Amino acid sequence: MSGDxxxxxxxxxxxxxxxxxxxxxxxxxxxxxxxxxVRSPTLALIQGRETILLxxxxxxxMTFDPDVVAAGKKALxxxxxxxxxxxxxxxxxxxxxxxxxxxxxFYGTAHAIVFSTGYQANLGMISTLAAKGEYVxxxxxxxxxxYDGCFLGDAEIVRFRHNSVEDLDKRLGRLPPEPGxxxxxxxxxxxxxxxxxxxxxxxxxxxxxxxxxxxxxxxMGFFGKHGRGVFEEAGVEADVDFVVGTFSKSVGTVGGFCxxxxxxxxxLRLVCRPYVFTASLxxxxxxxxxxxxxxxxxxxxxxxxxxxxxRRLHQGLRELGYQLGTADAQSAIIxxxxxxxxxxxxxxxxxxxxxxxxxxxxxxxxPAGMYLLRCSLCAEHSDxxxxxxxxxxxxxxxxxxxx
Amino acid sequence: xxxTMSDRAETFARVAELIAPFNKKGATLGEDTTFxxxxxxxxxxxxxxxAAIEDEFDILITMNMQAEIDTVGQLVDAVETLKA
Numbered sequence: 001m002s003g004d005x006x007x008x009x010x011x012x013x014x015x016x017x018x019x020x021x022x023x024x025x026x027x028x029x030x031x032x033x034x035x036x037x038v039r040s041p042t043l044a045l046i047q048g049r050e051t052i053l054l055x056x057x058x059x060x061x062m063t064f065d066p067d068v069v070a071a072g073k074k075a076l077x078x079x080x081x082x083x084x085x086x087x088x089x090x091x092x093x094x095x096x097x098x099x100x101x102x103x104x105x106f107y108g109t110a111h112a113i114v115f116s117t118g119y120q121a122n123l124g125m126i127s128t129l130a131a132k133g134e135y136v137x138x139x140x141x142x143x144x145x146x147y148d149g150c151f152l153g154d155a156e157i158v159r160f161r162h163n164s165v166e167d168l169d170k171r172l173g174r175l176p177p178e179p180g181x182x183x184x185x186x187x188x189x190x191x192x193x194x195x196x197x198x199x200x201x202x203x204x205x206x207x208x209x210x211x212x213x214x215x216x217x218x219x220m221g222f223f224g225k226h227g228r229g230v231f232e233e234a235g236v237e238a239d240v241d242f243v244v245g246t247f248s249k250s251v252g253t254v255g256g257f258c259x260x261x262x263x264x265x266x267x268l269r270l271v272c273r274p275y276v277f278t279a280s281l282x283x284x285x286x287x288x289x290x291x292x293x294x295x296x297x298x299x300x301x302x303x304x305x306x307x308x309x310x311r312r313l314h315q316g317l318r319e320l321g322y323q324l325g326t327a328d329a330q331s332a333i334i335x336x337x338x339x340x341x342x343x344x345x346x347x348x349x350x351x352x353x354x355x356x357x358x359x360x361x362x363x364x365x366x367p368a369g370m371y372l373l374r375c376s377l378c379a380e381h382s383d384x385x386x387x388x389x390x391x392x393x394x395x396x397x398x399x400x401x402x403x
Numbered sequence: 404x405x406x407t408m409s410d411r412a413e414t415f416a417r418v419a420e421l422i423a424p425f426n427k428k429g430a431t432l433g434e435d436t437t438f439x440x441x442x443x444x445x446x447x448x449x450x451x452x453x454a455a456i457e458d459e460f461d462i463l464i465t466m467n468m469q470a471e472i473d474t475v476g477q478l479v480d481a482v483e484t485l486k487a
Contacts, residue, residue, distance in 0.1 A: 135465075140450050150466070157466035161454055174463045368447060 022341070027349050030360040040064055041252075041380045046357065052385055052392075054375045055359035059332045060221045060302055061380030062252030062292040072253075075287035082282045087114075088269060091280030099290040103259055106293050107228055107243060111265035114257045114286070116278050118217055118246030119145040121256030124274035125213060125244055126184060127153030134180040137171060137210065139163065141191065141367045146184055146215065152274075155182075162189070162367065165200040172208035181210035187219035187230030191366050191374070192325030193333030195219075198234040206239050213242040213258075218331060221250030221296050222303040222379075247289045250296060255281050255289055302379040306332055309377045309386050316390040321403040325372065335361075336373040343402055344371035350396035356389060414460075415479045421455050422475070434476030460486050 023029060037045035041061035042053050062068055075095055085091035096114060103112035115121040126149030130136045134155045138146055141162040150157045158175070160167040168183070175181060183205040185196050198214065205212045216229030224232025227250075231240050241262060247255035258268075269275060281289075307329075314329035317336060325335030338344035341362060348360045351373070359374040366372055381389075397403035419432050425448055426432070430441045438444045444452070453464055456478070462485040464472075472478050 158463055159450060159453075159466060167454070170458070171463060174457075174461065364446065369445070 022345060025342075027345050028352070030345060030348055033352075033357065038063075041378050042382075042385060044357070046352070049355060051352070052356050052381075052389060054377070054381075054389055055357055056378065057218070057249040057376050058252060058378050058380075059218075059306060059376065060250040060252065060292075060296060060299060061378045062250065062295070065252070065292065065295065067295065068252065068288045068292045071291040072284040072288040075283040079283035081284075083280045085279060086276055087280045088276050093280075093283055093286070095283045095286040095290065096280060099255075099286040099293070100257075102290040102293040103257055106226070106297055107259040108226070108237075109243075109259040110261045110263075112257060112259045113265070113268055113272075113275065114255060114281065115275055116256070116281055117254060118244070118248055118256035119148075120274040120278065121244050121246070121258055122146050122149045122215065123152050124149070124268070124272040125242060125258050126150055126182070127274070128268060128272040129211070129213070129242075130155035130180065130182045135175055135182070135210075137168065137175075137181060137183045137205075139185060139189075139196075141189055142184065143186065143190065143215065143217070144365070146186075149184075163194065163196055165197055165204055168201055169204045169207075172204065172210060175208070177209070181205075181208065182213060183210045184213045184215070186215045186217070187223065188217075188331040188333065190218050190333060191361060191370075191372060192335045193218075193329075193331045193374075194326050195230050195330045198231050198236050202231075202234075202236040202239045211241040212239065213244060214240050215244045217244070217246045217249055218333065220245050221299070222306050222332065227296055227299060227303060247285075247292075251289050251292045253285050253288045253292065255285060299379075306377060306379040309379070309381050310334065312386050313375065313377060313389065316386075317393060320390070320394050320397060322393070322397065332377045334375045334377070336375065338371045338373065338402065341371050343400060344373060347396055347400045347402055348373055350400050351392055354392040354396050356392040356396075411479065411483055414482050415475075417459065418456065418475065418479050418482065421452065421459060425452050432475055434474065434479075436475045437473050438475075438478075439473070456482065462486055 035044040035046060041058045041063050044051055044053055079093055083091040100112040100114055115124055122145035126136060130153055132154040135158060136150050136155045137158045139162055140159045158171050160171050185201055188195050202212055214231045219229035221227045223230045242258055242260045244258045247253045310329040310332050314334050318324060323337045325337060344360060351358055361372040361374050363369045428443060457463055460482055468481060472481055
């Protein structure tokens, strides 16, 4: 054989061209922002300018909590920079057991398993729980990690229309009764910031004898009496079999987990490939996570301030004339809907030049082909900052001509 | 007891009717018309359309099955099998 190999990158040429055309129009690349300095959970230096952060998922502002940072430093000194090993070999330190204990206490469950990221938690749980011939039933707007968990496993995958209780009921009703079934739901859907009708959905799943997994990535910390998530607020704790979550949002570091009361849960440590075949989290990370989780148990004033911020931003943006993803503030995510990529990127850039960072989200990550500027609030945003955020949105929106 | 030709033709006609609202390009529909290529459907359109087909025939087409279906003819065959 001779000649050049077939270029495997050629399939990406249309995307490369689209991106280049966007950059040629003079806008900055929304997916290449660098934070040169991070001064607090709500402030960073971006290209020499102090910028308010409104797109970090750092809901409870724990990243700079002094107790959390101190715990990480101590673990770094005492246990070193990394474990260099799998949880099932040399990678389980005292700190990994402590963070799992903190999770059991936070959720009031018998078991907790920690993964190296939230993405891997969904990969591991979904692909391991449902085997060939069994069924995973997912919401059409599920996060990529849920879809990828399905693709990693061998089960049959069924989708229902986003947040439709009736559609879920119908699809479960069409499945054969014998095989095992796992219904996967999210407390908060992160693109539009809408929450799931978990009370009704969990009841439907139970009616059809399915097990239920709820991903509370965007709900942990500030929904429900103990801050466990939307499932706690919905009063369905007893009927949810597995709760998946992440350390990279309210907890303020990185990592993923699943908690459960299932009596056989611990066997996952032997059979769950995304748990077994990867290195465990560094000691400093599990120490910061454990400290943060224990502090989140007593964070009622922070929760209240976060909700106040979210409601105020939602109302303020609505009054400015922006179209939002939800009719009211359902979570700490407020999504501004733009009609097309051009206006979305221009508004995004105008906000950044005004000193405000938000997330730009575009298809295929978004539902129904939408272009979104996604804002996520933090309990550490001051009242003054929320006022500044609204002022920046007003000036930028008028300059770009979208309000 | 395989389906008769007229059953299949009826299913094809019903599938074609359900494709119509999603057929923004006005592509001509035949056995070999492809969803991704000829109709240029993205994954969101596929989701809406599959849900419509499932509800019409009271069946489930899992994502695993969907991955094997490229053409209108293959979909009609799948529907025939599933409702049998």
